[in-house]
Amino acid sequence: MAAVASADSWLYEQFNTDGPVRTDYDASGQQVAMLNLDRTSGAGFNSKEQYLFGEFTIQMKLIPGNSAGTVSCFYLTSGDDDGHDEIDMEFMGNETGNPVVLNTNVWASGDGKKEHQFNLWFDPSADYHTYTIIWNPTNIIFKVDGNVIRCFKRYPDLPYPNSKPMTLHATLWDGSYWATEKGKIPIDWSGAPFVVSYKSYSADACVSGSACPAGSDRSFYATACIGGVCHAGRDGWMSKQLDAAEWGTVRWAERSYMRYNYCNDGWRFPQGLPAECSRN
Template identity: 85%
Template sequence: MAARRSPLALLVASLAVLAAVASADSWLYEKFNTDGTVRADYDASGQQVAMLNLDRSSGAGFNSKEQYLYGEFSIQMKLIPGNSAGTVSCFYLTSGDSDDHDEIDMEFMGNSTGQPVVLNTNVWASGDGKKEHQFDLWFDPAADYHTYTIIWNPTNIIFKVDGNVIRCFKRYADLPYPSSRPMALHATLWDGSYWATEKGKVPIDWSGAPFVVSYRSYSADACVSGGACPAGSDRWMNKQPDAAEWGTIKWAESNYMRYNYCEDGWRFTQGLPAECSRS
């Protein structure tokens, strides 16, 4: 008959297993600096979860210790339940705050209970932004985690939601494109009342604070600034949407697009940006 293990031995063994799992997935403090109220925990599967808090006093965020020049960046997010109007939750790359900075944005603009959360995608190149495509999310982003991905390579920038390509921003040789400035990865939660919901008409209802956004399963398969690219980087370095992925882009545009800068003649009174007339 096999010897029975004592409850204490079983507890020690269980804690050792949990510690090993947690250690294998401890991405937050290993890869990022934090700002504001950021808490870390582990879910039942052993995945580390980073939780950003927003209240009247401050927002929160984390930013990568490394800078990158091209890569595939992915994270799972669970957004604010209920009335999230006025809040902005972000997953983005930026080269800094200078007037000529580069940036690639996925910004989630909260909304009143029952209304869709809007995903704002944008690209800045040499300080030139105003290239937004906005989509109503076709699911409840607070009910569970969903995966958001940015692929950035010398040819194009691809935005994905749960593996579905929803936008491709192409590079043209004669137009600005993020290609020379290394960028850090950021996640933030902040008060965007002046802008986010119905162009600032609906502010944050602070009676619901603190607001919390959870992040998990972060991955960066990317070229580190000043270093070599990882093995297998051709998978995303040469990535362009295939026919099926252009199909999901058309599906997202036809069914869920709320705003397309290339259709905003009121904003661009001197003419639409040059890329808007190209295929």
């Protein structure tokens, strides 16, 4: 059955925690989870359930000031083995006054290196902003404040994450070796502890191992999910495709804010760009 998190106590109902995680409530009664990063430890939380397809949304308020070297994440992963699947939204901190970079990526059967990176067009530390991943059998959609910025399409002959259940994670960690200007700018620990706040989490998703409801179209479920996993409505996220206006926001994001597209990186792929690059 579909999993839906409750707004007022989503953290402990839906997740396990790791490291220094604090909670509070905002003025509207929404639970806020705060991840801390210092020299000794990062922090995170990961879902108790595994999912196969769904729509996952959270609001985040990132680190103010100099956040260079830090990485704040909202992502799905099937594990850390060589053949894992993963869908990433990674927020790469920056020096004061420079834009935070959102790195989106998709891994399928251990095949990754499919990054699109965008400079955020607002200060993500000044207030909460909404980040969404929609994952269904035909495409993966990334949204910021309701605006679609990327769509990763499935092609029948190419790897795509469609069979391995994934756990949802949020983490804050030291990415000094990689995050800011390819590792040139490390964390300034004089600003620690660094804090990222999460709230208003929701998941409308296939829960791995759930039983299909009586009277459901099992032939449809069998083609869309594995062994008894069910979805929340075939007119919602499971069948979601971009319309013309949403493709327009993708073009707007690429034209105005994209800073890296793996399909333009011939140096990284000397034997030829990944096959999907010529089809999108």
